[in-house]
Amino acid sequence: xxxxxxxxxxxxxxxxxxxxxxxxxxxxxxxxxxxxxxxxxxxxxxxxxxxxxxxxxxxxxxxxxxxxxxxxxxxxxxxxxxxxxxxxxxxxxxxxxxxxxxxxx
Numbered sequence: 001x002x003x004x005x006x007x008x009x010x011x012x013x014x015x016x017x018x019x020x021x022x023x024x025x026x027x028x029x030x031x032x033x034x035x036x037x038x039x040x041x042x043x044x045x046x047x048x049x050x051x052x053x054x055x056x057x058x059x060x061x062x063x064x065x066x067x068x069x070x071x072x073x074x075x076x077x078x079x080x081x082x083x084x085x086x087x088x089x090x091x092x093x094x095x096x097x098x099x100x101x102x103x104x105x
Contacts, residue, residue, distance in 0.1 A: 021053035024061030052083030
């Protein structure tokens with residue numbers, strides 16, 4: 001099993017940041033989803049996912065991003081993804097997720 005961990009931080013003035021590491025695949029997508037839902041349950045309107053330490057996302061992992069985006073959109077909020085390497089940015093671009101939420105450097 002791949003090493004996988006998640007760090008989340010929130011401040012009163014900034015959107016929460018969730019920073020997973022390793023790979024986001026079917027093996028740990030539920031854990032990733034739970035970390036995001038914890039932030040959403042706290043009432044977050046905006047959320048940032050920092051992918052600086054992620055090297056692979058499969059279709060189950062991508063589905064978590066879509067559900068999170070839809071939840072935030074319903075609240076009038078936004079999802080921002082940052083720190084993705086060139087391969088992950090390309091993945092978001094090819095499947096056009098970058099047209100639905102922000103993918104930043």
